[in-house]
Amino acid sequence: MDDFRYLSGVTTLQLETEACVGCGMCESVCPHGVFQMEGKKAAIRDQDGCMECGACALNCPSEAIRVTPGVGCASYIIKTWIKGKDAAACSSVECC
Amino acid sequence: MNDVTRQKNGCCACEDGSCSTQNQTALQPFVTSHASDEVCCGSAPGPQSSRHEKPGYRLLDFVDTFIDTSVGPVPRVKTRLERSDRVGTLTARLGIKRDQYKIAPGLYCVGTPDQDSPVLVTANYKLTFDSLRRELTALNAWILVVDTRGINVWCAAGKALFSTREVVHRVQQTRLKELIRHNRLILPQLAATGVSAYRVKKEIGCKLLWGPIQAEDIQQFVAGGCNAEKSMRRLTFTLPQRVVLVPVELSHLSKPTAWMLPAVFLLSGIGTNLFSLSDAWSRGLMLITAYIAGILAGAVAAPVLLPWVPGRAFALKGALTGGVAGLAVIAIFRNDLIWLEDGALLLFTMMISSYLTMNFTGSTPVTSPSGVEKEMRRAIPLQAAAALIAAAAWVTAAFAG
Numbered sequence: 001m002d003d004f005r006y007l008s009g010v011t012t013l014q015l016e017t018e019a020c021v022g023c024g025m026c027e028s029v030c031p032h033g034v035f036q037m038e039g040k041k042a043a044i045r046d047q048d049g050c051m052e053c054g055a056c057a058l059n060c061p062s063e064a065i066r067v068t069p070g071v072g073c074a075s076y077i078i079k080t081w082i083k084g085k086d087a088a089a090c091s092s093v094e095c096c
Numbered sequence: 097m098n099d100v101t102r103q104k105n106g107c108c109a110c111e112d113g114s115c116s117t118q119n120q121t122a123l124q125p126f127v128t129s130h131a132s133d134e135v136c137c138g139s140a141p142g143p144q145s146s147r148h149e150k151p152g153y154r155l156l157d158f159v160d161t162f163i164d165t166s167v168g169p170v171p172r173v174k175t176r177l178e179r180s181d182r183v184g185t186l187t188a189r190l191g192i193k194r195d196q197y198k199i200a201p202g203l204y205c206v207g208t209p210d211q212d213s214p215v216l217v218t219a220n221y222k223l224t225f226d227s228l229r230r231e232l233t234a235l236n237a238w239i240l241v242v243d244t245r246g247i248n249v250w251c252a253a254g255k256a257l258f259s260t261r262e263v264v265h266r267v268q269q270t271r272l273k274e275l276i277r278h279n280r281l282i283l284p285q286l287a288a289t290g291v292s293a294y295r296v297k298k299e300i301g302c303k304l305l306w307g308p309i310q311a312e313d314i315q316q317f318v319a320g321g322c323n324a325e326k327s328m329r330r331l332t333f334t335l336p337q338r339v340v341l342v343p344v345e346l347s348h349l350s351k352p353t354a355w356m357l358p359a360v361f362l363l364s365g366i367g368t369n370l371f372s373l374s375d376a377w378s379r380g381l382m383l384i385t386a387y388i389a390g391i392l393a394g395a396v397a398a399p400v401l402l403p404w405v406p407g408r409a410f411a412l413k414g415a416l417t418g419g420v421a422g423l424a425v426i427a428i429f430r431n432d433l434i435w436l437e438d439g440a441l442l443l444f445t446m447m448i449s450s451y452l453t454m455n456f457t458g459s460t461p462v463t464s465p466s467g468v469e470k471e472m473r474r475a476i477p478l479q480a481a482a483a484l485i486a487a488a489a490w491v492t493a494a495f496a497g
Contacts, residue, residue, distance in 0.1 A: 004333060004403050007467035028306050028324075029288035031331040031461065052464040053254065055288035069289070070465035071254045073458025074410075077469055 011050040012068040017041055019064035026056035026065060156199070157181070158229070163205065167271040171204050175233045181226055188223055189340060191347030197222045198246030203270040207236035211277045214318055216307070217263060218284065219244040219252050228311045235315055238275065242266045250461065253290030260295045267300055282307040282314075282322065285329060331461045338399050341459050345395040345452070353387075360384055363487060367494035375494065382432070383490070386425045386441045390448025393421035398453040402460075410463070411475030414453025418446035436493035440486045447482040450475065 013034070022040040035056065036045040042064075054069025148162050148169060149155055157180045162169035177185075188197045198220045206229060207213075215238045218228050225241060232239075242262045244252035252258035263281070267273065283291060285306045293304035308317050308328035317324055360383040365376030394414045398405055405413040422445030426438050433441070454475055457463040 004462055005408060006462050006464065007408050007470060010466040010470055011464050012466055025293065028329065029285060031286060031309060031329065033326075033330055050464060051462055052466060053289045055253075058290075058292045059288055059294065061294045068466070071251075071458065072460075072463030072465045072468040074455045074468055074472055075458055077465065077472060 005048065006051070006072075008048045011047060011052055012066075013044070013047060013050045013052065013056075014066040015042065015044050016064045016066070017043070019062050021062045021064075023061060025059045025061070029055040029059050031055070158226075163208070165275055167203070167274055170238075173204050173206055173229050173239070175206055175229050175231075177226055177230050181222075185223055185226065189343055191344045194344070195246055199225055199241060201241045201243035201266060203272060203275075204239040204241060205237065206232040206239065209236045209238050209275075211275060213237050213276070214322075215240055215272065215276060215281050216314065217242060217281050217287070219247065219249045219258055219287075221246050221248045221252075224248050228314070231311045231314050233315075235318060237318075238272065240266060240270065240272060240281070249284045250286040250289070253287045256290050258287045258290045260290070260292045260299075263291055263296055264299050267302060273300075273302070279303060280305055280322075282318070284311075285309050285324070286331075333402070333461055335400070338402060341456075342396055342399060345399065345456060345459065346391070349391060349395070356387060357384070360387065363490060364494075366491050379490075379494070382425075382429050382437075382441065383444065385428065386422065386445045387448060389421040389425045390418055390445040391452065393417040393445065394449030394452030395456070397421070398449065399456050399459075409471040409475065410457050410468075411450045411454040411471050411479070414450040414456075415446045417453070418449025421445050421449060434493055434496065436489045436496060440489035440493065443482045443486040443489070447479050447486065450482075451479050454479075 015035075020041045022037070022042070024037050024042070026035040026042050027037055031053070032046070032049040032051060034044060034046050034050050035042050037043070050067070051072055052067050052069055054067055057063075057065040057067050057069065146155060156171075157178060158173050159171040160174045161172050163172055184197060188194045199222050201220045205213075213236045216228065216232075217240045218224055220241045220243055225239075228239070242258060243266070244257045244262075247255065247257060249258060263283070267281070273279065279301060280303045281296075282305045286309055288306060291304070293306070296302055296304050305322050306324065306329075307322075308314060308324050309331060310328070313324075313328045317328065361376045361380040364379035364383055365371045365373060367375050394417065398410075398414045398417045401417070402413065405416055407413050407416065419442070422442035425441050425445055426433065429441075454472065457468045
């Protein structure tokens with residue numbers, strides 16, 4: 001979202017340009033316009049717009065994108081601190 | 097009409113069985129007639145049971161009719177929302193039984209779809225389903241509802257419920273491919289967090305097309321040959337989108353409030369007489385006021401005013417709105433407070449507000465988990481310290497005063 005900024009310099013997003021096959025899927029699926037096709041390769045246009053949803057990495061057929069996906073939800077993160085990652089099921093009611 | 101009135105009087109007006117002989121005479125023609133649609137007790141009977149009704153099942157209001165296909169009858173849904181839908185929406189928005197507001201997964205349709213009609217895939221949260229079908233007024237389409245456990249597209253994809261596996265399974269289970277000859281599925285773009293297009297293609301040969309984020313763009317998307325404009329691909333978090341989330345935020349607070357109330361009154365009663373009930377009440381009410389102010393600042397004002405509140409970290413935004421609210425609380429009780437209590441009320445309000453706004457991160461489509469974790473590592477120790485200092489100052493003030 002270009003008109004609303006969250007914290008800068010935190011995302012785990014990485015693009016390995018050599019591995020990119022230029023399908024453009026990352027540009028299509030990213031809801032914040034982080035990627036842009038430059039010729040036959042994808043490029044990162046707005047790194048700090050990334051919310052680490054993981055859509056790009058999941059849909060990259062050549063696995064050129066790496067990101068640690070997750071939900072940016074404080075109450076979920078608190079639960080992972082208390083109960084550990086596996087037990088902290090993000091319940092539909094308390095979270096999103 | 098006269099006959100009808102007479103028959104009605106003759107039949108049901110005397111429910112206690114004490115009908116006079118005269119009335120029984122009037123009853124004669126009625127008894128000998130067929131038990132059909134004629135008016136007897138009250139209004140005329142409704143239509144016969146639909147052949148689609150089955151024992152143990154209920155026909156739903158949003159189903160218009162069923163169309164027969166080679167894979168069996170497929171419910172055709174209405175594209176207009178009705179009263180029951182609106183009531184359901186309101187209830188879910190208030191957080192009441194929101195996790196049970198879902199429809200059965202499977203195949204539905206709108207209009208008169210054929211083998212060339214588009215297939216729209218969506219979540220089985222009723223609110224999601226409603227917001228899709230109301231946009232399909234001019235479309236013949238199949239709707240494949242996948243089982244996201246009653247969770248919306250975005251959150252279900254994030255939880256791996258709207259997943260590659262679920263889409264593959266649901267396509268196979270409904271035998272959808274027997275109804276279409278184009279092998280294309282349109283999925284909402286936000287499902288891409290859970291569904292991998294190339295994997296679905298590999299497994300069942302269906303080509304996934306990423307549809308627009310908002311259902312309101314779907315008809316334009318289909319009409320334009322399934323090409324999304326840039327604006328259809330970008331998430332927004334506008335004022336109305338934020339406002340509708342407020343009631344749900346508030347509905348999460350009943351449990352913490354149940355803990356907060358006794359703690360607040362206990363803390364307020366402590367004083368030179370060990371414990372004073374009248375202090376617990378009078379000073380407790382001030383703390384409760386600060387608590388409510390903190391909720392209004394952190395779960396209402398900060399989310400609604402989000403882009404305009406300074407700062408990037410949500411905990412900071414909440415602390416700022418909480419600061420304003422805290423000053424207002426102090427102003428209300430200014431004649432009854434010493435400076436220690438001023439500080440305690442201000443810190444307490446800011447702490448509550450900061451914590452609640454920090455928790456609003458999960459309801460937004462902008463925060464990254466790395467960012468949330470970073471701000472939490474800084475904010476939570478500060479919030480805890482604020483709570484402790486506020487409590488200490490509040491109790492100390494009772495001895496100083």
